[in-house]
Structure formats: structure tokens, C-alpha cells
Amino acid sequence: MSWTYQKIGHMFRNVSSVSRSTPVAAPRRPQAPSTAALPRRLYRSSVGKKAVMAVTGGILVLFLVGHMLGNLKVFLGRADFDHYAHWLRTIGEPALPHRVFLTIMEAVLTVAVILHMWSAVSLARRARQARPVRYAVRPKAQEHRYATHVMRYGGIIILLFVIWHLLDLTFGVVNPKSGGAEPYDKVVADFDPSRWYITVFYVIAVVMVGLHLKHGLWSAFQTLGWGRQRRYRGLHLFADVVAALLVIGFVAVPVMVTIGVVK
Amino acid sequence: MKLTLKIWRQRNAADKGRMASYELDDVSPDMSFLEMLDVLNERLIIEGDDPVAFDHDCREGICGMCSLVIDGTAHGPQRATTTCQLHMRHFKDGDVITIEPWRASAFPVIKDLVVDRSAFDRIIQAGGYVSAPTGSAPEAASIPIPQADAHDAFDAATCIGCGACVAACPNASAMLFTAAKITHLGLMPQGQPERYGRVTAMVDQMDAEGFGGCTNTGECTSVCPKGIPLETISRLNADLLKATAKG
Ligand code: HEM
Ligand code: SF4
Ligand code: FES
Numbered sequence: 001m002s003w004t005y006q007k008i009g010h011m012f013r014n015v016s017s018v019s020r021s022t023p024v025a026a027p028r029r030p031q032a033p034s035t036a037a038l039p040r041r042l043y044r045s046s047v048g049k050k051a052v053m054a055v056t057g058g059i060l061v062l063f064l065v066g067h068m069l070g071n072l073k074v075f076l077g078r079a080d081f082d083h084y085a086h087w088l089r090t091i092g093e094p095a096l097p098h099r100v101f102l103t104i105m106e107a108v109l110t111v112a113v114i115l116h117m118w119s120a121v122s123l124a125r126r127a128r129q130a131r132p133v134r135y136a137v138r139p140k141a142q143e144h145r146y147a148t149h150v151m152r153y154g155g156i157i158i159l160l161f162v163i164w165h166l167l168d169l170t171f172g173v174v175n176p177k178s179g180g181a182e183p184y185d186k187v188v189a190d191f192d193p194s195r196w197y198i199t200v201f202y203v204i205a206v207v208m209v210g211l212h213l214k215h216g217l218w219s220a221f222q223t224l225g226w227g228r229q230r231r232y233r234g235l236h237l238f239a240d241v242v243a244a245l246l247v248i249g250f251v252a253v254p255v256m257v258t259i260g261v262v263k
Numbered sequence: 264m265k266l267t268l269k270i271w272r273q274r275n276a277a278d279k280g281r282m283a284s285y286e287l288d289d290v291s292p293d294m295s296f297l298e299m300l301d302v303l304n305e306r307l308i309i310e311g312d313d314p315v316a317f318d319h320d321c322r323e324g325i326c327g328m329c330s331l332v333i334d335g336t337a338h339g340p341q342r343a344t345t346t347c348q349l350h351m352r353h354f355k356d357g358d359v360i361t362i363e364p365w366r367a368s369a370f371p372v373i374k375d376l377v378v379d380r381s382a383f384d385r386i387i388q389a390g391g392y393v394s395a396p397t398g399s400a401p402e403a404a405s406i407p408i409p410q411a412d413a414h415d416a417f418d419a420a421t422c423i424g425c426g427a428c429v430a431a432c433p434n435a436s437a438m439l440f441t442a443a444k445i446t447h448l449g450l451m452p453q454g455q456p457e458r459y460g461r462v463t464a465m466v467d468q469m470d471a472e473g474f475g476g477c478t479n480t481g482e483c484t485s486v487c488p489k490g491i492p493l494e495t496i497s498r499l500n501a502d503l504l505k506a507t508a509k510g
Contacts, residue, residue, distance in 0.1 A: 041510065045466050046436075046476030047503045123476040127434035130475035132368050136269070136282055137335035137361045139431060141482065148480045149433075219479040222493070225501025229494045 046123060047223075053119040054220035056112040061213065061242070063109055068249035074262055075252075078184045085183040117159065124152055147215040154208045161205035191257035199258040203251050210247035214239055264290040264356040268303065270315055271363045273372050280372065282361075292352035296339060297322060297329065299351055316375040322347040324488065327423030330430070331376055332363040337427035337486040345425065345488040365430035369437070369472045380426050382472040383440060387424075389468035390461035391444040393453045412450045419446035421489040428483035428491070434475030439483035441469050442499035443491045449502055459506035466503055 042048035070088075073081045091101040141149065164174065169186055172179030176189040191199050217239035221227055227235065256262045266287045273280030290299055297319050304314035320328035329347040333339035339349045354360065362376065370378040408416075420443075428439035445462050448454030454461075477496060484493045 038508070038510070041507050045463075045503065045507075046470050047466055047500055048507055050476060050478075051500070051504055123434075123478070127436075127475035127478075130368055130435035130473055131366055133366050135332060135335060135363055135366055136271075137332075137363070139332070139433070139482075140335045145480070148478070151478065215479075222479045222497045223500055225497050225504055227494055227497030227500075229492055232493075 046126065049119040049123055050223045052115055053123075054223040056116040056119075057216055057220055059108065059112045060116065061217065063105075064209070064246055064250075065242075068246055071253050072249060074184070074187060075256070078182075081184045081187075082182050113159075113162070117155070120152065120155055145215065147211040150208075150211055151215060154212050157205065157208050158212060161201075161208070164201075165205075187253065188257055188263060191254040193258050193260065196258055199254045202254045206247055206250040209250075210243040213243040213246065217242055264292060264351065264354065264358075266290050266299075266354065266357075267359040269359065269361040270376070271372075272315070272375055273364075274313075275374055276371055290351055292350070292354075294351045295322070295347060296331070296333070296349040296351065297347050316373075316377045318377050319347055324348040325423060327425040330365050330378065330425060330427070332365065332430055334361050337365070337430040338425075338488055342485070343488055343490050345423075348488075365426050367426075367429050367435040367474065369435070369474050370426060370429065378426075380424070382474070383424050383426060383437070385472065386437065386441055386465055386468045387444065390457065390464040391448070393448060393451075394457060395453055406452050408452060416447050416450040419443045419450070419491060419495050422447075422487075422491050423489060425488060427486045427488060429474065431482040431486040432475065432477075433480055433482065434478055436477045436483075437469050437472070437474040438477035438496050438499065439487060439491055439493075441465050442495035445499040445502060446495040449498060458502065459509060462499060462502040463506045466499070 042052060070084055073084045089099045089102055167173040168175050168190060169183075170179075172181065172186060175181075175186050176192070176195075177186045181189075191202075218232075218235050221231075221235050253262070268285045268287060269282050270285065271280060272283045285303055287299065287303055290302070294302070297317070300315060300317060307314045318328045318330050320326045322329070324345040324347060327345075329338075329345050331338070331346045333346070333349075338344060338346050340353055341349055364370075364372050364376045365378045365380075367378075369382040370380055373379050422440060422443035424440065426437075426440070429435055429437050432438075445465065448461065449458055479493070479496070481493055484491060
């Protein structure tokens with residue numbers, strides 16, 4: 001295909017009452033096929049960054065589903081729950097050394113979180129620069145989707161929560177029990193009725209995750225190119241159901257400990 | 264009807280600009296919004312003031328020249344309607360109406376309510392065309408196109424390039440506009456040879472112009488006077504990711 005014709009450039013707008021002060025730049029030639037490595041090509045465009053966010057977000061969602069199912073083992077009793085926690089460290093043995101699988105998982109999740117946030121921050125900065133002067137009348141949201149409007153600030157709350165959560169139940173730094181205590185004991189001590197405010201904090205954070213996913217899951221399909229008018233209802237329903245199930249599943253454990261059902 | 268208009272006044276691109284207030288006493292509900300502004304401007308001219316500059320051309324909803332963010336909504340309160348087709352019967356006696364230009368760094372204000380939308384022209388120039396030599400029109404049925412594709416392509420082709428999508432987007436993203444053209448040409452057999460080069464070039468240009476990225480809020484579609492659907496954006500995403508994977 002020859003590119004000569006594109007020099008013509010298609011002006012499609014009438015220039016009326018006011019003459020334009022900015023000259024129209026010479027038409028750009030479409031890029032020669034880029035030889036840059038795939039990650040760099042992806043990261044060059046706003047759309048590529050969004051795709052990175054969708055894929056890493058998807059990895060995190062899969063993790064959350066597994067994590068939630070694991071948490072629910074608390075209801076099967078101390079032995080089941082602690083056994084499950086130990087099993088996580090022995091996956092793949094004897095082919096894999098002790099804790100190798102878990103370490104790989106942790107590394108993947110860490111990289112996913114970093115890439116996800118990196119894209120989010122970079123796109124948020126681009127958006128801020130794209131509208132330097134704000135509207136005097138706050139634009140009315142035509143689409144009344146609360147979840148959509150709390151993605152960025154909600155994301156920051158989720159991040160703070162994740163840090164607290166790791167210090168709490170993974171490392172035991174802010175847990176009444178030490179890091180080396182049995183998982184079941186740590187959970188029960190953490191959400192003791194006297195520490196109801198910790199439970200409230202967890203519930204708020206998990207609801208934020210739910211809101212994040214209500215928009216995020218649907219958005220990820222749209223970002224990866226599967227969004228079509230005829231699928232939107234189904235995709236929204238899917239996102240809402242997954243988000244709701246995750247919220248219920250995650251909230252169940254701390255709440256049940258605090259009201260004394262799990263001791 | 265009596266109205267109070269709060270209008271953004273800005274002498275030129277360098278001016279800082281400010282909101283100015285005007286009272287209009289005798290507005291007919293049958294006037295279009297732009298006719299209402301014409302009446303104001305006639306008065307300003309008689310009083311020796313500078314008339315309010317605003318963009319317009321066809322005044323029948325097809326050219327894409329008119330703009331205006333009216334009370335926080337691009338093209339005003341009526342859905343799927345350009346400002347020029349909006350009528351004063353949608354307002355009440357005594358209303359205070361705030362009128363602002365499109366706000367985006369890629370659309371700098373030229374004067375008052377007029378912004379420079381040539382960034383859109385450059386996005387189109389980057390790839391929004393098919394490089395077909397235009398001889399005489401070919402035999403109509405010589406290139407079969409599935410009915411559904413023809414419909415979707417036609418829907419996308421109705422974009423008039425007004426820029427309301429950018430104005431309404433919380434990220435000032437130009438995705439709906441760009442995606443409308445990608446969808447229009449990408450669904451047509453004639454658009455296939457340049458399909459992947461086109462999407463890369465147009466998205467590059469869109470980013471270079473300083474528009475924000477899309478976060479799928481859907482604000483664009485709901486203000487779009489032509490109802491360009493959100494799925495065009497997903498089609499663009501699919502094409503861009505394929506193009507990126509191909510290198
Ligand atoms: C449990 C952890 C998290 C999960 C499971 C998750 C999941 C997701 C998913 C699936 C998306 C959709 C991607 C797309 O729109 O294509 C998304 C978007 C996003 N995430 Fe997260 N995320 C998490 C943590 C965070 C954190 C810590 C931040 C903080 C910076 C954040 C900020 C964002 C932003 C700004 C978006 C884009 C919003 C939009 O499209 O409007 N996320 N997330
Ligand atoms: S997509 Fe709609 S709102 Fe955006 S420029 Fe085209 S017609 Fe205007
Ligand atoms: S003036 Fe032509 S579309 Fe409004």
C-alpha cells in the first residue's frame with residue numbers, strides 16, 4: 001500500500017466566523033512498523049496503558065477470588081483453616097522446594113500491583129493536564145455511576161488498606177499476636193469484639209474494593225476490546241455479581257468473628 | 264421569558280478570561296439557543312459592547328460547528344441534540360443559565376466561547392481516510408457488505424466532529440471521536456488495507472495532542488448529539504491491541 005494519497009489530508013470541518021490562529025500541522029505519516037519491544041509499544045499509548053491496567057487488574061481479581069475462598073475456610077474450624085494456610089506453602093512439593101510456589105505468586109502479585117498503579121497514576125496525570133481550566137458549573141454526571149467516579153481515590157484507599165492488611169495478618173506487626181502465630185489465632189485476635197473499629201475499617205475497605213470492581217471489571221472487558229452494545233447488560237451484571245460476592249465473602253469473616261460466631 | 268446569562272468572556276487566547284452576567288428580558292420559547300445569543304449580541308453591538316463570539320454554521324445539527332457547555336452539560340439539557348437545535352422552551356422564566364466553552368488543553372480558547380478544534384483535524388489527517396484513488400463510482404453491488412456491518416459503520420460515520428465528547432469527559436479524552444472514525448472505516452472492506460496502521464497513527468496523534476485517556480465513564484456517549492455508541496471505543500481498543508501485538 002502506498003502512502004502517497006494521505007498527503008491530501010481530509011479537512012472535514014468548515015472554518016466559519018473566526019479564523020483559526022493555530023496552523024494545521026502537516027499530516028503525519030503513519031509510523032513505520034515499530035521495532036520496539038512489545039511492553040514499550042504498549043506503554044507508549046494511553047490505550048496500551050489502560051490494557052496493562054485491565055490485565056493486571058484481572059490478575060488481582062483472580063487472586064481475590066482465591067483469597068476469599070481460602071478465608072471462608074475459617075468457618076470449617078481452626079484445624080481446616082490452619083491446614084489450608086500451611087498447604088499454601090507446600091504447593092508443588094516435592095517438585096518445587098518449600099514455599100517456592102507461594103513466593104512466585106507473591107512476586108506476580110507485587111508486579112501486578114505496581115504496574116496497575118503505575119498506569120493509573122500516569123493516566124490520572126495525563127487527564128489532569130488535559131483539562132487545566134475547570135468548568136464553573138460542575139459537569140453533571142450523565143451516567144450516574146458512583147463507582148466510576150471513585151476509581152482513583154478508591155484505589156488509594158485500597159492501597160493503604162492492602163499495606164495495613166499485610167502488616168496486620170501477614171507480618172503480624174499491628175496484630176495482637178506475633179507474625180509467627182497460627183493464622184486462625186491471628187484472625188480471631190484481630191477482629192475481637194473489643195477491636196470492633198478494626199472490623200469497621202475492613203468492611204469499609206472491602207466495600208471500596210467492591211465499588212472498584214463494579215466499574216473495573218466491566219471496564220476491563222471494554223478496554224480489552226470485547227465491549228459490544230449487545231453484551232453490555234451481561235458484562236455489567238457479571239461485574240456487579242462478582243463484586244457483590246467478593247464483598248460478602250470478605251466481609252463475612254471479620255464480622256462473624258466480631259459478633260462472636262467464630263471464636 | 265426573562266433570563267440571566269452567565270457567559271465566559273475571554274478576549275483572546277492570552278487573556279485570563281472571566282464570567283460576565285447579562286439579563287435578557289424578552290426571550291421567546293420558540294427561539295433556538297443560538298438565536299437567543301444572537302438577540303443578546305445585537306443588543307451588545309447597539310450598546311457599543313463586544314458581541315459574544317460563539318461557533319456555529321449550519322444551525323441544523325449537521326455541521327458540528329456549534330458547541331457550548333450549558334449549565335455543566337455539553338450541548339445543553341436535551342439529549343442527542345446539538346446546541347443549535349436546542350430551543351428555549353426547555354428553559355423557564357427566571358432561569359440563570361451558565362454558558363462555557365469546551366474545556367480541554369487540546370482545545371484552546373480562541374475567543375469567548377470559541378475553541379480551536381483543529382486537533383481533531385490532525386487526528387483525522389493522521390489516518391482517518393482510505394487511500395483509494397477516486398475515479399468514477401464503482402458498481403454499487405460489486406463489494407458486498409453485511410447489513411449489520413453497514414449499519415454499525417453508518418452509525419459511526421454520523422459523527423460531526425463537534426467535540427462534545429471531549430468537553431463532557433472527566434479526562435478530556437477524545438476517544439469517542441477517534442473511535443467513531445476507526446469503527447466507520449474498520450467495518451468497511453475499503454478500510455481493511457490500512458486498518459492497523461490507521462489505528463496506531465490516529466491514537467498516537469490523539470495522545471500527542473494532549474487529550475486524556477479513556478476510563479470508560481460513558482459521559483461522552485450521553486452528550487453526543489449523534490449518539491455514537493460506546494462500543495466504538497471497544498472496537499478501537501481491539502484494533503489498537505492487535506496492531507500493538509503485530510508490531
Ligand atoms: C485489590 C486490588 C485491585 C484490584 C483487584 C483492581 C482491579 C482493577 C480492574 C479489574 C480495573 C479495570 C481495568 C480497566 O479499566 O480496564 C481497575 C482499574 C483501575 N484501578 Fe484497580 N485494582 C486494584 C487496586 C488498585 C489500586 C491500589 C489503585 C490505586 C492507585 C487502583 C487504581 C485503579 C484505577 C485508577 C483504575 C482505572 C479506573 C477507570 O477505568 O476508570 N487499583 N482496577
Ligand atoms: S463522537 Fe459525538 S460528541 Fe464526539 S465529536 Fe463526534 S458527534 Fe461530537
Ligand atoms: S451549527 Fe451546525 S451542528 Fe450546530
